[in-house]
Amino acid sequence: MREHWHELTTAWRRGLTPGLTWGWLVVVVALTGLRCLGERPGWTPSQVLGILGTLVIIAGQLATLSLTFSHPERPVTWARVWQLVWDFKGTWLGLEMALTVLMVPWGLFGLSSQLVARVWLPSRWVNLVGLHRRPVVITVAIIYLLVTTFCLIRGPRDFRRLTPGLRHPGRAGQMIRGIIVSLGLLGLWFGGSQLMVAGVKRLGFGTENLVRLATAAGIMLSWIGFQCVAILGVTTLIWCWCGAPSLPMIRRDRRHWIGVTIVAVALASGVSWQTMMARPAFANSAVISHRGVDHEQGVQNTLGALRRIHRERPTFVEMDLHETRDGRWVVLHDETLATLAKRQVTPRQLTLRQLQRLEITENGQHAHLASWSDYLRLAERFHQPLLVEIKTTSADSANMVQRFGRLYGQRLRRDGSRVHSLDYRVVATLRRQVPKLAVGYITPFNWVNPQSMPADFYSLQQISVSRQFILAAKQRGGAAYVWTPDSRAAMTRSWELGADGQITNNLRQLRQVTDQAPWRASWAILQNFIYSYI
Missing domain, CATH: 3.20.20.190 (Phosphatidylinositol (PI) phosphodiesterase)
Structure with missing residues (x-):
């Protein structure tokens, strides 16, 4: 058990080296930007361009991570990363689309409802689903489980196409363990966030400024916590897709974390302000x-x-x-x-x-x-x-x-x-x-x-x-x-x-x-x- 934990933490450290850490920040900025652009209904050119740009950024980050895990002995360069993305652009797009569909029921990094609320279908189709909702829900749930199972079994094998020269592609069992770890991290984040909600509730009989300050701080902490959990979870899954290889330990470089922390706090502050001030709330009901x-x-x-x-x-x-x-x-x-x-x-x-x-x-x-x-x-x-x-x-x-x-x-x-x-x-x-x-x-x-x-x-x-x-x-x-x-x-x-x-x-x-x-x-x-x- 201790050995498995050591291997996992080593993979997390490799996934948070300076280059990858700044890449994660770019991904977070892109996703946060999409969330802000999607607060209002409808489609805009900036949203479409933002989605396309975000897909490219995510593909580049995942390619960098996969090369880091599949070939730890070779340095990862931007030229190698973007060549890999370009050579397999169709496969990368298919992978991202499949992951998007699978993640829609689970929040999709806060974008799920924004995406689904923009889906337009003929009224007769919607009515047909509404009038037969029980069999439809059961059928969709079964299909979702079958697709998820297929991805667990077949996905690691097909991942070779995205990582040429991959020596030990992941197995279904490794992916299941990776999903368990990711869900465990998400559970810890959710439990901690609910404790913060309970704390703000207890302040409900205090002063207005204190309650608002505590709420804003809770939003900042929960947002930072979610981003950390998401990054560690994705790192775990990619490591498992690459066969959970043993990785050499690297020396810690703490200097770059100062800049990362400043940028993360600034982003969290912006998200907190937007959530507290820029949204209509508590309407006459x-x-x-x-x-x-x-x-x-x-x-x-x-x-x-x-x-x-x-x-x-x-x-x-x-x-x-x-x-x-x-x-x-x-x-x-x-x-x-x-x-x-x-x-x-x-x-x-x-x-x-x-x-x-x-x-x-x-x-x-x-x-x-x-x-x-x-x-x-x-x-x-x-x-x-x-x-x-x-x-x-x-x-x-x-x-x-x-x-x-x-x-x-x-x-x-x-x-x-x-x-x-x-x-x-x-x-x-x-x-x-x-x-x-x-x-x-x-x-x-x-x-x-x-x-x-x-x-x-x-x-x-x-x-x-x-x-x-x-x-x-x-x-x-x-x-x-x-x-x-x-x-x-x-x-x-x-x-x-x-x-x-x-x-x-x-x-x-x-x-x-x-x-x-x-x-x-x-x-x-x-x-x-x-x-x-x-």
Whole structure:
């Protein structure tokens, strides 16, 4: 064990010789520049040129590292490096593209959401994925694992092409050990960063200047820590690809570290300033009751819950509709009544009258299902705007959406209510039929530019939301709501990201979060910054 650790630390030292260290700094500057250029939605010529330049710089650095490990007895010159990059430019590009795709789910050095939020696809493709998200996610996960496994087995063998004369190409087992080491380093960084977040939280009752200073310092330290972990992780993987060769010890040269430290601190300071000062945060946030309840008080989507929740004056009460067998609508979220009524039946199999007779139970409370007409009438009596989610199934009547728009579109518009749906066909139909009614699209997960699905507003899934998706959603003046943050931490992070509203099951807690002074929630700036890298 001690011998393996000695070999690994020797490889790290070889990967941080003066020439390679300055090369790493150039790579970090390029990636940081891309991150800054990508804060706003859309593509610009500077971004495209920056991406191309960054790919060339990364190829040069990786080539230098591979030559250092594969031929440690020969000096590495710039002429050899760039000749290698040029001779195998297609292979280098393919390698970088493959690594980019594999790293997108893991942050891509903080660029993942910026890249994905710029992807445009036809709306019918996006809708198809959204409506069949479970099988799609499972299929994509299996393909990802197969591609990763193939790269582990085949990649080291093909790496010979990029390093002519490589004596002992790496094996799959070596790559797995290298990945374990890299993940371990990432885990240490993440754990240390979370400790800094906890420290800033404890300062939340101190002075504003102290909290802001601690947040800025946390951003600097977490950024420097991530760059160090990333460099050591990449060095480990390239060393393993080269067969984990035994390397001669080199004499330490501490002089160049003074300049490296100065440049790194200056970069970290710039990143901290940009994060603290140059980004919109803590926007005015609408408070929206999810399924018409607050902290399990009442049975979801029922008249009794609506009577309770309207006293808290939420901006909207979010509720759900299913079509019944007789072509009417019942207020219900689930596609079956197995959970609420212990009946293996769907809303489309019963008439509205039959559904209203069923007693439903939730959190030890009992109620009956409500018809849409009764629910809407009660909301209008309370002057309570609604956020109506229209659920669709393959059993719905062919003209269900058109009929709903004709009967209720103008009425909902006058009430100040809104409609949204996971099915983009509902969104497109209602926008055409009732142009002045605000109609939004619900993203089941965030993986393309929201404006691939033109809508008046967007309800973005909280788990995968980022600042780039919120900015892209709001680019043309629409609102960006987040669903469903229920913990204080998730609410605060969504508030800091600039969400226009939050759809939550804990309404009073959300009010407490958004009523506090923003500087007391500065820890969320640090935590969102950390999460953007993973």
